[in-house]
Amino acid sequence: MKIILKLAKPEKLIVFGTISYFVVVFVIFLLAAIVPPNAPLTHWTTFIFLLVLVIPLVAALLAPRAYMFNEDSLRILRVIGSISIPYNRIVTISNQENVCLDREFGNGGLFAYYGVFRDEDGRRVRVYATTFKRMVRIETTDGKIFYLSPAEPEKFVEALRQRLEKLKTLSRR
Template identity: 40%
Template sequence: MPFSFRIATWDGTTRVITLGTFLLLGGITFSIVSGGEIEALDIFILFLVWGPLAITWLFAPRGCLVSREGIVIRRAVGSFTIPAAEVESVELVGRVRPGIRLAASGGLFGWFGLFTLKDGGTAKVYATRWDRMVRIQTTGGDPYLLSPAEPEAFVGTANKVLLEAQPDVEARK
């Protein structure tokens, strides 16, 4: 039976970046549509302006599922599973200090993609805030950083379910 976890509410930075982007794009859209007759070039520009925003929204983290098969990162498009066999540990890490975003979104609808961290490492991030983070260490290299709404419950459930599914996980810790 899978256990579902909501993603945490947006932090202040995510709110500012997302709202600021909407205001900027809204202003651009208003200037295009209020200029009189809309031509093909105007429509093309609107797609260029709003298309990346829509794509980012589609790939933003929505939540997580924990099951015996692994941990599913839920997104509107492209949800994926971290297989239980690859999970070495799941732990609460609290506040994480991000470095540079290497790929994907740096605050628009959340934080997701590959990031450097201030401690010198890199991580695959699927989060909406940088405090109360959960780290999933895998056998495949870079850890995953998630921000479930209830991180303590997520860690407890993930460890219980994954240990039941894979008794040798404890031996790898």
């Protein structure tokens, strides 16, 4: 089963605003390089020009695109570097409303939220989500905590619990 992620309205506005900003900066640097005849590009102009292109590209490539239930693990699909959480390592699953997380290292809303954040208790958590409003919290045997944001968290949790029960039943045989 594959669950495609969609951005909520506030996150869509963040993406639109950020991309608009990068396009404007891109055009300004392009014009600055073109307008003066035969003006050489400086190293800084080239660096900023490339940075303006690279930031949104990297953000898009690392953003979670979907969650998929495999035979033995939950996969968080990304264009680059998909994440796998084995079912046999999952300890707890719960629904969370309006989660308050502070970004430590990662993306705070351009195409998605992902990376290392801190929860209300100061613990490091990994986030692969499109919104903080309705999330699923997964804790693993090695102490890692993941926050995900499927469109229908209740159905997602139920499907994940069914897979965990199936795994427990098979391991008892």
